Amino acid sequence: MKFRGHETFFIRKGWLTKGMKYVKRHPDVFVSKEEKPMDVLGIGSNMVRSLRYWMQAVGITKEPTHGKRTQQFTPLGELIYRYDRYIEEQGTLSLLQYELASNQEEATAWYFFFNEFQMLEFTRDDFIRSLKNYVLMKDEETSVADRSYQDDFSCIINTYIPRIKGGRLQFSPENNIACPLGELGLIDYVSQDRTIYRKTMVQPQMLSPYIALAMILLQHGDNTEVSLESLLHASKSIGRAFNLDMTTLMQLLKQLEQLGEVEVVRTAGLDVVHIMTEYTAQECIEQYYQDILKE
Known part of the structure; x- marks a missing residue:
């Protein structure tokens, strides 16, 4: 099980395209000592770790479990890079969503939300309480910080609900970039104070x-x-x-x-x-x- 691998950053538009571009050129782009990943990718150190995580969580790349942690395209990643490297097609978004929602090991909170969490309408506390119980049932020895649960919930919400819909004023251009998976419309608000959410069906x-x-x-x-x-x-x-x-x-x-x-x-x-x-x-x-x- 893995939590908070995203470093609190949801997938920004253009991130996966950038990741594929540089993994294709330099499989060691995220771990290279010759060229700093921050300089090559043009993003901060936490965002580099986040992008490295997301590339694997949505099934585009994989890394060996030992030895040099270079990234290689998965068969799905190869097809997306060949046919839709700019992530423009709805079918591509659907595939990324399916991979993410099915990734029990790398994206445990996403897997739990879509596969195990039964509530159709819920609050943050509902989700976190249920996720804690799920983790406890799976492995009593696993210890996860409350902050990780909270950050995973926030990242899930920001993945599927455009931030502009949340009525939040954003002062950083980087924060204005919505997650492409928001187009699927899988979560929405129920209450006007935006504390109750509901699962919604894709069109x-x-x-x-x-x-x-x-x-x-x-x-x-x-x-x-x-x-x-x-x-x-x-x-x-x-x-x-x-x-x-x-x-x-x-x-x-x-x-x-x-x-x-x-x-x-x-x-x-x-x-x-x-x-x-x-x-x-x-x-x-x-x-x-x-x-x-x-x-």
């Missing part, structure tokens, strides 16, 4: 069928039959990552059914999806980008 049109299929394959691997319940409510499911309801999930599956990639069976008491596609998850993602190039 259905933001999820491309082939991106959705990639997520289903990432969740279920080689299984050729999966239940609707698991797609909606299981940990690391598309339903959990995007706060989906059954109606929206069925809309996505119907689109995939029309493409001949799945078959939905809801007869004789069955609520299952037969996965018929011959694509791998990576091939689904590449198909999505290829379709965009044809438009």
